[in-house]
Amino acid sequence: MSRINIDAVQKGLILDEPIYTKTGALLLPRGTVLDERRIHFLKNLGVEWVEVTSKLARKSAKGASGRLTRTTAGAGDHENAPDGAGSVHDQEPPEERAFYDLLREDLLLQVNSAVIHYSQQGSHDREMSDLLALFGGLLRERNRINHLLEMKSTDAFTFKHAVNVAVLAVLTGLAMRLSEESLRMVALGGLLHDIGKKKVPPEVLFADGALSPESRRRIEEHTEHGYDTLVRDTALPEEIALMALQHHERLDGSGYPRRLQGKQIHLFSQLVGVADVFEAMTSTRNHRPGYNPVEIVEYLMGASGTLFPERIVKALLDSITIYRIGSAVQLSNGETGIVVKANPQLPSRPVVRIVFDERRMPMRHEHTVDLSQPSHTTLCIVRSYG
Ligand SMILES: [Fe+2]
Numbered sequence: 600m601s602r603i604n605i606d607a608v609q610k611g612l613i614l615d616e617p618i619y620t621k622t623g624a625l626l627l628p629r630g631t632v633l634d635e636r637r638i639h640f641l642k643n644l645g646v647e648w649v650e651v652t653s654k655l656a657r658k659s660a661k662g663a664s665g666r667l668t669r670t671t672a673g674a675g676d677h678e679n680a681p682d683g684a685g686s687v688h689d690q691e692p693p694e695e696r697a698f699y700d701l702l703r704e705d706l707l708l709q710v711n712s713a714v715i716h717y718s719q720q721g722s723h724d725r726e727m728s729d730l731l732a733l734f735g736g737l738l739r740e741r742n743r744i745n746h747l748l749e750m751k752s753t754d755a756f757t758f759k760h761a762v763n764v765a766v767l768a769v770l771t772g773l774a775m776r777l778s779e780e781s782l783r784m785v786a787l788g789g790l791l792h793d794i795g796k797k798k799v800p801p802e803v804l805f806a807d808g809a810l811s812p813e814s815r816r817r818i819e820e821h822t823e824h825g826y827d828t829l830v831r832d833t834a835l836p837e838e839i840a841l842m843a844l845q846h847h848e849r850l851d852g853s854g855y856p857r858r859l860q861g862k863q864i865h866l867f868s869q870l871v872g873v874a875d876v877f878e879a880m881t882s883t884r885n886h887r888p889g890y891n892p893v894e895i896v897e898y899l900m901g902a903s904g905t906l907f908p909e910r911i912v913k914a915l916l917d918s919i920t921i922y923r924i925g926s927a928v929q930l931s932n933g934e935t936g937i938v939v940k941a942n943p944q945l946p947s948r949p950v951v952r953i954v955f956d957e958r959r960m961p962m963r964h965e966h967t968v969d970l971s972q973p974s975h976t977t978l979c980i981v982r983s984y985g
Pocket residue numbers: 792793821846847875
């Protein structure tokens with residue numbers, strides 16, 4: 600028996616100690632033959648070391664891994680239909696099932712966290728249960744899970760970004776009163792929109808500093824790679840592949856890869872495109888901190904009608920929390936305060952309790968400003984401290 604670092608494990612090695620998840624569930628029993636996919640799974644789960652026997656298995660478990668790479672086609676896009684993967688579940692080894700259960704759990708936890716992060720106070724409970732049902736339904740079909748797994752293996756950052764984009768796109772779609780069927784497509788398209796990044800070399804994808812024209816071209820190709828991957832899956836509607844292809848296209852034709860304009864870009868792709876930009880601006884990337892909400896709102900409002908459709912930008916800004924309750928903000932008159940209440944109709948103009956005056960001196964008396972009131976139209980938030 601020997602202890603081997605996961606990066607040094609070759610296929611065909613046999614586990615001499617079972618592997619458990621952090622919560623104590625058995626993931627792979629003793630005696631499991633490690634094939635390429637299982638090694639990949641273990642890496643994704645953050646397992647660093649494994650105990651293996653000194654012998655190699657004569658044959659790797661080829662049959663078992665091949666069977667689950669694709670779900671039977673023909674299940675269509677009806678998540679509410681009976682679970683077409685039931686028979687697959689019955690046949691699959693327990694460790695496969697445990698793994699998929701974990702992936703599902705992980706995805707739903709991230710959806711939970713994104714809903715709490717973005718949705719407005721007071722609508723958490725309803726949106727949470729609607730969205731969890733919707734995302735949970737998406738995972739009934741095994742081929743989708745495999746696409747997601749591919750997505751997750753690109754890197755944890757891209758996966759989290761994809762979940763956030765999917766949640767933002769669905770919240771926006773809800774505000775636009777899209778049908779349930781459309782919302783399901785937008786959710787799945789949001790999750791998979793950057794799947795093509797897997798084919799971009801990491802040294803290009805995560806390069807610091809300015810990009811060479813060649814690197815930029817390689818990164819831009821993720822849209823076409825994503826389309827290629829998803830369009831081959833006959834169980835997925837074409838709109839899903841289109842969201843991967845078109846989410847960087849812009850209304851005025853300045854986007855890529857095809858420089859499409861206006862209605863040439865599918866509505867769902869436009870929706871995912873706006874959610875993608877919003878999410879990318881809020882998060883910290885390559886040593887650059889996220890933009891603050893004032894800058895993001897200004898950018899999106901400024902680009903509304905030229906790069907992005909007005910109705911999508913409006914629906915996004917109307918459906919999410921921009922200034923979190925309890926966050927510190929500075930007003931255009933120099934005063935600093937804490938957001939104490941959101942104004943759902945005017946999310947960029949919440950109620951602020953002033954703490955410091957313009958000279959940074961503590962206020963002697965409690966003073967609250969409701970920025971949505973007509974008397975305060977000249978006042979606005981110029982800085983947010985998160
Ligand atoms: Fe992208």
